[in-house]
Amino acid sequence: MTIFKVAAVLLTGFFVGLTLEGIARKIIARVQRRYGPPWYQNFIDVFKALSKHGFSHGWIFDFGVLMALGGVIATLSFVPLGNLVAFPGLDNVFVVLYLFAVGALGMAMGMVGSGNPNASIGVARALTQMLGYEVPYLVSLAAIIFYYKTSSISNLMNLQADSWNLFKMPIGAAVAFISLMGMLGKKPFDTPIAPAEIASGPMVELSSKYMGLLMLMHTFSIFVEISLFVDIFLGGGSYLVFLLKFTVVWIIATLISAVLPRFRIEQVVKFYWRVPLGLAFLQAFFVLIGWVF
Amino acid sequence: MSYERTIWEKIADNLRSRSMWMLHYCTGCGAVELPPSMTSRFDMERLGMGPMATPRQADIFLITGYLSVKTLRRVIYTYEQMPDPKYVVGFGSCTINGGIYYDSYATINRVDYYIPVDLYIAGCMPRPEAIFEAFTELMRMIRKGEAIGWKKYKENYEWYKQNQLKSLGEVYVHDEFHE
């Protein structure tokens, strides 16, 4: 039974993730008054990339790409999608956060292994940015875990039956959403993959199959990040309700990113450690003194 | 000239024709025609095309305008860095026969003497309409399996190399500021 559930989670990640990425491209095109690609464009892109004949850059590179994809797939199978929980009892916030680091490290290792200086710059920027958004995100998560005295995502979902955390702790939700934009690498925070500056950063040496696998990894990691936000802040519900909430969050993030320019890396860290971190501490303080709606 | 393809290669070619990522080699003046073809007026992305920042991810190599001896070396480097299958589009008169630089001591006269070119767009400069005409034609060629420049380059590598050496002396790039 667990196998089917894991398969269901992964297939959801694949189909819904790629479809929503295609829809995001369409939305951005419409914001820019273009017609935009079809919604299934990203499926074509991934399969085309997998059909090409690429170059390897040594075994560290190969292993890094596989580790990135494998790590993210492993993370995704632990994330509950509404009432679809593949590993009941193991869907802990800390499990997800730690497993997620495996994928990120695999990507960093593989990309640095390609030997291209642009890739190293991109990875350095990605890790710096991670330092920026993780701190406010974890402070706001810690406030929630402290409030409910549990770190199981399923329990957190069920405990919001009366009112979502979005309304109970609006400041914390705002902080988490801003951090989510950074995790997704959406527009004001797409410094690590700045195509015009550092030739798409970590992906600079990725050809063909490696590119396809990294696109899948990107899709899955987007799915993990948004699912975590939806589960913790937007309450529980059935599988379909979950997907609906997921789509709404994704579209809001896309619309915000469609109209914004790019931060420089030091501006990213300064911003995260000033505004969202301050707000996160404020929220934690409110939770400590019991001001929760 | 067309090669026998298996059913999988036909499917793959179909996918390739609908997701073309381009690398623009914009040392010539043709680059100015690309922003209108990419932005709202003509919107290249609706055909699945888009600019790519690195040769590793690109399918199409768009050479806009004249190539000097110096840039030809970099073009050959870039072309050989791209993963197969790759398609080259020569853009503007200068890539076809030298254009107004036919008697220059520093610019080459035809690109397909050095690397295989699948398609040429004539004009000085070609308008975005001509660019779209060319790309729909290239899509048709890829679907039918006629865009086989990358196979020709492998089969006739000796001939291309000999031409490159004849015009350039040496393909290797020496760079005073990095050595």
Added chain:
Amino acid sequence: MMNSMNDLLEELKKLFGNFEVQEIDEREVKIDVESDKVVGILTTLKSKGYSHLSLLTCVDWINENKFELIYILYSWQNGCKFIVATWIERKNPKFVTVMNLWPVARFYEREIHEFFGVEFEGNDDMKPLILELWDDIPPLRKDFDPLEYSKKKFPGRQYDKDVIQEALIFRGDKNG
């Protein structure tokens, strides 16, 4: 011509003897000087505020069998330009460097050496600047034939039809 430039010209004539002056514009003057006085004049001009060497270039006068070296000096104080020109022999051309006055002259002199073959004594850096693996006489000399070189080095396309004639007929230059 501005008064300050006139005064400066008088002073230069007093110091270096007479030379030909050609007024181009209200703020632009070209002076033709003998080659042994160039460095002295440039030094004086630099000390009088014409401190920016905006161009150093060369012209090939093949009928006179001479090269003309041209220094364009710009003053940031009043926006005036002095164009100092001098003539050197075309055969075995040699001149002195002005690298000690303007360090940037190193690159102008490298370029002139590459494109005209003029040697600059005192400039130790005479490597090619722009061309790669050049194998003929310097290309901006008037006796260099670029079309012939292009034909020899970069083969053009062979046309079955005579397209040039056809284009002339299309354009109406010729009757078809």
